[in-house]
Amino acid sequence: MNVLVLNSGSSSQKSCLYEVGDSLPENPPGSVWEGKIEWADDKAQYSIKNSGGASRQDLISVGSREEAIERLLGSLWSGKTQAISGPSAIDVVGHRVVHGGPQHFEPSIVTAEVKSAIESVSVFAPLHNRAELEGMEIVAKKLGAVPQIAVFDTGFHRTMPLSAATYPGPYHWLEQGIRRYGFHGINHQYCSQRAAQLLGKDPNSLKLVTCHLGNGCSLAAIFGGRSVDTTMGFTPLEGLMMGTRSGSVDPGILTYLIRQRQFSSQQLDEVLNQKSGLLGVSGISNDMRQILTASRKGHERAKLALDIYVHRLRSGIGAMIAVLGGVDALVFTAGVGENSPEVRAAVCENFAFLDLRLDPGKNAQSPLDEDISAPDATVRILVIHAQEDWMIARECWNLVQTATTPRGH
Numbered sequence: 001m002n003v004l005v006l007n008s009g010s011s012s013q014k015s016c017l018y019e020v021g022d023s024l025p026e027n028p029p030g031s032v033w034e035g036k037i038e039w040a041d042d043k044a045q046y047s048i049k050n051s052g053g054a055s056r057q058d059l060i061s062v063g064s065r066e067e068a069i070e071r072l073l074g075s076l077w078s079g080k081t082q083a084i085s086g087p088s089a090i091d092v093v094g095h096r097v098v099h100g101g102p103q104h105f106e107p108s109i110v111t112a113e114v115k116s117a118i119e120s121v122s123v124f125a126p127l128h129n130r131a132e133l134e135g136m137e138i139v140a141k142k143l144g145a146v147p148q149i150a151v152f153d154t155g156f157h158r159t160m161p162l163s164a165a166t167y168p169g170p171y172h173w174l175e176q177g178i179r180r181y182g183f184h185g186i187n188h189q190y191c192s193q194r195a196a197q198l199l200g201k202d203p204n205s206l207k208l209v210t211c212h213l214g215n216g217c218s219l220a221a222i223f224g225g226r227s228v229d230t231t232m233g234f235t236p237l238e239g240l241m242m243g244t245r246s247g248s249v250d251p252g253i254l255t256y257l258i259r260q261r262q263f264s265s266q267q268l269d270e271v272l273n274q275k276s277g278l279l280g281v282s283g284i285s286n287d288m289r290q291i292l293t294a295s296r297k298g299h300e301r302a303k304l305a306l307d308i309y310v311h312r313l314r315s316g317i318g319a320m321i322a323v324l325g326g327v328d329a330l331v332f333t334a335g336v337g338e339n340s341p342e343v344r345a346a347v348c349e350n351f352a353f354l355d356l357r358l359d360p361g362k363n364a365q366s367p368l369d370e371d372i373s374a375p376d377a378t379v380r381i382l383v384i385h386a387q388e389d390w391m392i393a394r395e396c397w398n399l400v401q402t403a404t405t406p407r408g409h
């Protein structure tokens, strides 16, 4: 089965193709083709590669998402990065959908009803959900009646108890859909399954804390394969400090900014989402590599940004462990989690009292899907490569196996 995965971001269009046989492989396979277009001002960075080693990179002008998808798909079945014979070789298309709202959690075949449900909750995540809907329309136009499947980033957190999902505001918030949804669910779920596999343990018996540390950052507390708490909430702004996002701040700051500084909703949105976090505090960059370098050179604000980042991670992980009532393994994933031994070491330093200890040698050696804890430590520490696209492809495969997929959209 050829599964095309589409990840439609507000300023990017990513896609990849997996070939899946009659059963799911135990270890994640590489994609046979992947492509990415990222917009910056009036130009777009275009990069494509296939598993045969062919690749292309260019700076191109692409106006619309439709043009971007057309260009990506063209390179999938023609030219030097070709991986399949043509559009009819695609069996199913999976879409990452950021927000499923209060009704949609399970991976779903895209029907008119599912699309209108995604549209109806797009007020919660306007940039993302609209881009994803557009992706579905374009696929229907270009590929005809191929089945499409929506996989929700909020889905994995559907099992959070109401005590974790409900804000302590007025009760009618909950009835209006103002509740904690959580995000990065596709990767938190993938990491929990992969962790059980790497540890050789039954997922039903495990207490895990997964740390997704990319541009966006979130933690999940996972008990027996089910999410019981997470740090992101109604939007992906809650919780940890991130690259450009503040994470949780006292809501009183917002009313202060509105009342005393006449901030508009747009200004608030901009300051909290784009001008805060590592970038806002350091004044240098949202990229952890640059923060670490500047901090080593004695840049005071970069050092402060790093210290806040680590402090909030420690306190968040502590909270997740308390919710779980213990922990068997701590998992690091995504850009910072996979690539920064300094951040992992700083975070773990304060958890020695739980006998959660790193092996410094393993931590330093670019581990991937590996256990990096000290051999005699009680709690395991894993680094797991984020595999959202493979998780989406797996969900598509599962759904196609179990459903008689209607041809149509």
Ligand code: ADP
Binding pocket: 213, 214, 215, 216, 243, 286, 287, 288, 289, 334, 335, 336, 339, 340
């Ligand atoms: P996204 O959340 O957009 O998917 P990624 O998971 O790719 O992002 O994470 C991107 C971030 O990972 C970068 O902004 C950078 O801060 C961080 N990163 C990547 N490589 C390293 C590294 N070697 N050391 C520290 N941080 C890194």
